[in-house]
Amino acid sequence: MATTIEQSEKTIAEPELIGLLAEFDDPQALIEASEKVRDAGYRNWDTHTPFPLHGIDEAMGIKFTILPWIVAACGLTGGTIAVGMQYWMNAVDYPFLISGKPLFSLPACIPIIFELSVLLAAFGAFFGMLGLNQLPKLYNPLFKSDAFRRATNDRFFISMDAQDAKFSEIDSGEFLNSLNPINVEECWSDTSSAKLPRNLVLALSLVGVCLLMPPALVAYKRSTTTNTPRIHIVPDMDFQPSLKAQNTTNLFPDGREVRPNINGTIPRGQYKDDNIPFYYGLKYLPEDQDVVVIALQDAKKADAKEADTKKADAKKPADAKAPAGKPAAPDAAAVAASKLDKLPWVTEFPMPVTEKMMARGQERFRIYCSVCHGLSGEGDGLVSLRAMELLQGTWVKPASYHTDNVRKLPIGRLYHTISNGVRKMPGYKAQIPPEDRWAIVLYLRALQKSRNTDAKTLKPDETSKLRDTK
Amino acid sequence: MQTSPDTNDKVKVQTLAELGPLPMKMALGCALLLPVALLLGYTSENGMEKFTFSYLQSTFFFLSISLGALFFVMIQQLTRAGWSVVLRRLSEFISMGVVPLTVLVLPIVVITLAGNDILYQWANPELVAKDPLLPAKVPYLNSGFFALRYLIYFGSWIFLARFFLNKSVAQDESGDPELTLLMERRSGPGLLLFAFTISFAAIDFIMSLEPNWFSTIFGIYYFAAGLVGFFSALAICLIYLRSKGLLQEPVTIEHLHDVGKLLFAFNCFWAYIAISQYLLIWYANIPEETIFFDHRQQHGWGTVSLILVIGHFVIPFVFFMSRWMKRNPKTLLFWAFYLLIMNWIDIFWLVLPNAKSGSGLLGVSFGMVLVDVCCTIGVGGLYVAGILKMAGNKSIMPVRDPRLEESLKFHNI
Numbered sequence: 001m002a003t004t005i006e007q008s009e010k011t012i013a014e015p016e017l018i019g020l021l022a023e024f025d026d027p028q029a030l031i032e033a034s035e036k037v038r039d040a041g042y043r044n045w046d047t048h049t050p051f052p053l054h055g056i057d058e059a060m061g062i063k064f065t066i067l068p069w070i071v072a073a074c075g076l077t078g079g080t081i082a083v084g085m086q087y088w089m090n091a092v093d094y095p096f097l098i099s100g101k102p103l104f105s106l107p108a109c110i111p112i113i114f115e116l117s118v119l120l121a122a123f124g125a126f127f128g129m130l131g132l133n134q135l136p137k138l139y140n141p142l143f144k145s146d147a148f149r150r151a152t153n154d155r156f157f158i159s160m161d162a163q164d165a166k167f168s169e170i171d172s173g174e175f176l177n178s179l180n181p182i183n184v185e186e187c188w189s190d191t192s193s194a195k196l197p198r199n200l201v202l203a204l205s206l207v208g209v210c211l212l213m214p215p216a217l218v219a220y221k222r223s224t225t226t227n228t229p230r231i232h233i234v235p236d237m238d239f240q241p242s243l244k245a246q247n248t249t250n251l252f253p254d255g256r257e258v259r260p261n262i263n264g265t266i267p268r269g270q271y272k273d274d275n276i277p278f279y280y281g282l283k284y285l286p287e288d289q290d291v292v293v294i295a296l297q298d299a300k301k302a303d304a305k306e307a308d309t310k311k312a313d314a315k316k317p318a319d320a321k322a323p324a325g326k327p328a329a330p331d332a333a334a335v336a337a338s339k340l341d342k343l344p345w346v347t348e349f350p351m352p353v354t355e356k357m358m359a360r361g362q363e364r365f366r367i368y369c370s371v372c373h374g375l376s377g378e379g380d381g382l383v384s385l386r387a388m389e390l391l392q393g394t395w396v397k398p399a400s401y402h403t404d405n406v407r408k409l410p411i412g413r414l415y416h417t418i419s420n421g422v423r424k425m426p427g428y429k430a431q432i433p434p435e436d437r438w439a440i441v442l443y444l445r446a447l448q449k450s451r452n453t454d455a456k457t458l459k460p461d462e463t464s465k466l467r468d469t470k
Numbered sequence: 471m472q473t474s475p476d477t478n479d480k481v482k483v484q485t486l487a488e489l490g491p492l493p494m495k496m497a498l499g500c501a502l503l504l505p506v507a508l509l510l511g512y513t514s515e516n517g518m519e520k521f522t523f524s525y526l527q528s529t530f531f532f533l534s535i536s537l538g539a540l541f542f543v544m545i546q547q548l549t550r551a552g553w554s555v556v557l558r559r560l561s562e563f564i565s566m567g568v569v570p571l572t573v574l575v576l577p578i579v580v581i582t583l584a585g586n587d588i589l590y591q592w593a594n595p596e597l598v599a600k601d602p603l604l605p606a607k608v609p610y611l612n613s614g615f616f617a618l619r620y621l622i623y624f625g626s627w628i629f630l631a632r633f634f635l636n637k638s639v640a641q642d643e644s645g646d647p648e649l650t651l652l653m654e655r656r657s658g659p660g661l662l663l664f665a666f667t668i669s670f671a672a673i674d675f676i677m678s679l680e681p682n683w684f685s686t687i688f689g690i691y692y693f694a695a696g697l698v699g700f701f702s703a704l705a706i707c708l709i710y711l712r713s714k715g716l717l718q719e720p721v722t723i724e725h726l727h728d729v730g731k732l733l734f735a736f737n738c739f740w741a742y743i744a745i746s747q748y749l750l751i752w753y754a755n756i757p758e759e760t761i762f763f764d765h766r767q768q769h770g771w772g773t774v775s776l777i778l779v780i781g782h783f784v785i786p787f788v789f790f791m792s793r794w795m796k797r798n799p800k801t802l803l804f805w806a807f808y809l810l811i812m813n814w815i816d817i818f819w820l821v822l823p824n825a826k827s828g829s830g831l832l833g834v835s836f837g838m839v840l841v842d843v844c845c846t847i848g849v850g851g852l853y854v855a856g857i858l859k860m861a862g863n864k865s866i867m868p869v870r871d872p873r874l875e876e877s878l879k880f881h882n883i
Binding site for chain 1: 748755792881
């Protein structure tokens with residue numbers, strides 16, 4: 001017998017009294033009753049009405065909500081984030097000058113400040129309200145009461161929680177009855193199983209499986225190839241009528257989409273004539289300013305011819321290859337070279353020479369130059385070695401720096417060569433800013449000196465250093 | 471629609487005449503400051519420029535209030551608003567201020583017609599001929615067309631204000647709900663007419679002070695300023711009348727709360743329009759547009775601009791937002807006065823920086839503010855006196871409006 005009793009206690013839990021529910025049929029009666037409950041010192045209770053009731057807040061003794069402060073705090077946070085974010089993005093992380101405006105300027109930030117303030121304030125209001133009201137609450141034991149259904153229609157209720165410190169089943173019930181309600185009923189906890197219904201579990205599983213399908217499809221598409229062209233969701237963004245560099249057009253007479261600078265204009269930050277030695281490597285610009293360009297063009301033409309001849313040579317049988325190394329048009333190349341020789345190249349660095357500049361020059365040299373010229377400047381860079389190995393007919397081995405010809409060149413000429421190129425070497429002025437080019441020239445001079453110094457001119461500590469270095 | 475007979479008996483007919491002769495005397499006393507301002511202007515350096523611009527500022531300050539009232543009356547009719555019925559008659563009285571203002575603005579039109587270029591550069595053919603752009607604007611900016619437009623604008627406003635007041639007063643007698651429907655039907659086209667006239671009036675009288683400058687949002691800016699001025703004035707009037715025992719029962723704290731809400735909302739609207747105008751001009755950075763703000767950052771005008779940004783928007787936005795600020799008549803009165811002064815500074819900032827003498831544009835100075843304050847009080851005296859005269863013995867509330875019951879029982883949730 002004893003065992004069976006224990007079993008029955010396990011299977012059916014004893015329902016507990018959760019609270020009391022008093023029903024009224026008049027809003028005024030509810031307010032009066034609420035005032036009495038408030039004065040009796042109850043804390044854990046609530047009222048339920050079909051519509052917002054004026055004066056119920058005071059009648060229930062509810063303190064004014066702190067929600068406005070939450071909203072204000074969230075709004076201010078949003079505004080601060082907006083200012084900070086825009087400062088970080090525009091002035092620190094990616095400084096980009098737009099139409100001459102300061103990098104960080106308050107007027108430009110106002111729309112975003114406004115938007116983020118409103119967004120966070122709205123979040124604060126919405127989630128703050130939900131939080132303060134302890135919502136969402138999917139189930140309330142009061143829903144079990146049939147009478148309580150009329151709370152959304154024409155009845156007014158006071159519910160009193162059994163958790164309240166003052167609550168006692170008999171006294172509180174009597175107290176509620178003294179408020180002249182239509183009815184007072186007890187609310188008992190739900191003892192039915194908390195297990196989900198079988199159908200709901202099935203339906204939720206089905207939804208879960210369906211939700212897995214889109215990511216699975218994306219994963220499949222990403223890991224396989226297809227012959228069908230991509231879908232253009234926004235065609236007018238993918239195919240814009242804008243002109244692009246390197247393309248041709250018949251809109252302009254020269255057929256190029258990219259437009260050259262307008263004559264007489266100077267792009268921002270590219271005014272060079274105030275510091276000719278620094279930007280051109282020349283002491284002054286020659287009267288005929290075009291001479292630099294012309295000399296350059298002539299040199300290039302000569303190179304082109306040379307290359308053409310070499311190409312032609314390469315097609316010849318192997319036995320005729322011997323004269324290929326020699327320039328086929330020595331005249332043109334010589335003229336160009338002599339024009340360049342006559343220019344007034346600078347021989348002094350147009351800025352103070354420092355350790356830092358030397359270090360920078362070494363670093364840049366190793367990045368840009370050493371692949372062809374080699375780390376020591378002998379023309380034995382990896383690219384060059386590989387080209388020689390493949391016996392490429394058009395490859396011209398880069399000049400070694402350690403020849404008398406190169407040693408004699410003024411530094412302005414070296415700077416010019418780095419900027420504009422020579423023979424097969426392209427110009428690097430698009431990639432390397434002028435100060436870095438000068439740093440490379442400095443390092444190049446140091447390389448040359450390292451191979452061409454009389455031991456007698458060295459200072460004692462330098463010789464000892466040389467001796468000790470392993 | 472039917473009138474509710476029970477309200478007819480309950481509601482007492484009150485008129486502004488119950489205030490006694492004091493307000494009229496006060497208004498006419500204030501009007502005496504107008505000759506004082508003229509005298510001050512006449513005796514001080516560049517005084518006539520200061521006075522003329524101050525006079526334009528003063529008339530357009532009060533005009534903005536009356537036009538705000540006219541807008542409010544029409545929008546209430548159009549939207550079949552019930553809550554505002556007890557306030558509507560007072561708004562109709564304020565909108566009738568366009569009648570005295572028509573007379574007050576007339577001298578400005580007359581001197582411009584006479585070829586005086588103290589206000590408007592474009593009225594001087596020699597200056598126009600020298601300017602590279604102005605000759606192209608002559609078909610619009612010429613004194614003849616200007617005078618014609620003045621007649622159209624003020625004629626439309628007087629027509630609208632009188633129509634809505636007279637029909638509403640007629641209803642006090644007959645209680646005919648058809649009149650409400652009639653006003654509702656007319657308020658739609660009326661608002662359209664209002665929108666065009668206020669925009670172009672702002673362009674003609676204020677924007678063309680700087681004839682090379684233009685801003686397409688300018689009309690709305692003046693409209694926004696006017697609504698801030700009107701709701702301030704309405705709150706002040708209501709609280710004053712209630713303290714004198716008029717409208718004490720019909721107008722409750724709930725109505726004041728709503729007027730406060732509208733005042734706060736339209737103050738934010740003003741700030742929104744102002745920043746929209748500023749931001750676009752600042753971004754584009756085109757000299758012929760930035761000249762407006764450039765000048766308002768120099769010669770002391772920068773301080774006035776900052777007063778507007780902080781005083782007209784930031785301070786009221788932070789401190790006037792609370793519900794209790796609007797529900798306490800004392801705090802509401804404070805903010806209404808405060809924003810009315812800010813609105814005055816706003817119109818001052820629009821008009822006075824264009825004041826110029828032989829040597830160029832004038833900076834802000836104590837003398838200028840003094841002349842302008844005297845001028846505003848003087849013009850305001852005439853304006854209020856005109857409104858009081860026209861209000862006469864008319865009821866201060868539409869006593870037989872079909873929606874009166876709703877308005878009397880109005881309650882904020």
